[in-house]
Amino acid sequence: xxxxxxxxxxxxxxxxxxxxxxxxxxxxxxxxxxxxxxxxxxxxxxxxxxxxxxxxxxxxxxxxxxxxxxxxxxxxxxxxxxxxxxxxxxxxxxxxxxxxxxxxxxxxxxxxxxxxxxxxxxxxxxxxxxxxxxxxxxxxxxxxxxxxxxxxxxxxxxxxxxxxxxxxxxxxxxxxxxxxxxxxxxxxxxxxxxxxxxxxxxxxxxxxxxxxxxxxxxxxxxxxxxxxxxxxxxxxxxxxxxxxxxxxxxxxxxxxxxxxxxxxxxxxxxxxxxxxxxxxxxxxxxxxxxxxxxxxxxxx
Numbered sequence: 126x127x128x129x130x131x132x133x134x135x136x137x138x139x140x141x142x143x144x145x146x147x148x149x150x151x152x153x154x155x156x157x158x159x160x161x162x163x164x165x166x167x168x169x170x171x172x173x174x175x176x177x178x179x180x181x182x183x184x185x186x187x188x189x190x191x192x193x194x195x196x197x198x199x200x201x202x203x204x205x206x207x208x209x210x211x212x213x214x215x216x217x218x219x220x221x222x223x224x225x226x227x228x229x230x231x232x233x234x235x236x237x238x239x240x241x242x243x244x245x246x247x248x249x250x251x252x253x254x255x256x257x258x259x260x261x262x263x264x265x266x267x268x269x270x271x272x273x274x275x276x277x278x279x280x281x282x283x284x285x286x287x288x289x290x291x292x293x294x295x296x297x298x299x300x301x302x303x304x305x306x307x308x309x310x311x312x313x314x315x316x317x318x319x320x321x322x323x324x325x326x327x328x329x330x331x332x333x334x335x336x337x338x339x340x341x342x343x344x345x346x347x348x349x350x351x352x353x354x355x356x357x358x359x360x361x362x363x364x365x366x367x368x369x370x371x372x373x374x375x376x377x378x379x380x381x382x383x384x385x386x387x388x389x390x391x392x393x394x395x396x397x398x399x400x401x402x403x404x405x406x407x408x409x410x411x412x413x414x415x416x417x418x419x420x421x422x423x424x425x
Contacts, residue, residue, distance in 0.1 A: 190219015
């Protein structure tokens with residue numbers, strides 16, 4: 126059995142490399158042959174993953190957070206067969222780990238995560254849906270959530286900062302963005318129905334949470350053949366602040382400004398709005414998002 130292990134190149138102070146080596150050692154102890162991939166950039170790592178998939182492996186395991194899941198999903202789903210038959214495993218060591226939450230994987234416990242992945246290799250794992258987002262003629266895939274509003278603006282601001290590190294940077298960026306944020310005028314087309322929508326944010330979700338546990342769509346299911354369209358209508362800053370803490374418990378869904386509906390295809394258009402998928406920058410709206418049922422097998 127050959128397992129390719131891809132390690133987050135952005136993890137600071139060598140933590141990614143050490144986590145990758147620990148995961149590789151766990152797999153080798155079970156008798157597996159391991160190909161350890163750790164490059165200096167995401168682009169180089171993506172190329173290395175493509176090469177090792179072409180050479181033939183029994184599983185691709187990513188070590189890191191949601192950005193690494195995004196890399197793995199794109200490596201497998203974009204090609205379909207034969208790569209689409211290779212299962213994806215996740216060893217969650219990132220900051221947010223929202224897909225690990227959705228998959229029920231242990232976070233920051235490398236031996237436990239590896240043990241579960243090895244068991245899932247025997248049982249066959251689970252097929253999940255993935256989303257496909259197209260912008261400017263270019264498509265990519267996502268496992269969790271596409272954000273196109275306040276949360277995406279926070280990502281955009283946080284990614285421009287070098288300090289502070291980790292989750293604190295996202296929280297500070299959120300406070301700074303809130304000071305000047307205004308409702309956005311969108312044009313939304315969902316499964317053929319089109320309307321104008323003023324909103325603080327719009328997300329299209331396959332998973333349940335963003336930002337390290339904010340359960341924007343708590344009832345989303347990874348393998349139901351649908352995406353969840355999440356809309357927060359116009360609110361004052363105080364009103365938005367009142368709703369926001371409820372997101373962590375999923376208690377926001379009863380608020381009159383919050384709307385969720387199941388969809389298969391969504392088109393979003395708005396001026397000066399950038400979209401993020403699984404926390405990775407996609408590009409400016411307009412974008413088109415659709416669901417591809419059962420596209421990737423995951424080791425859970």
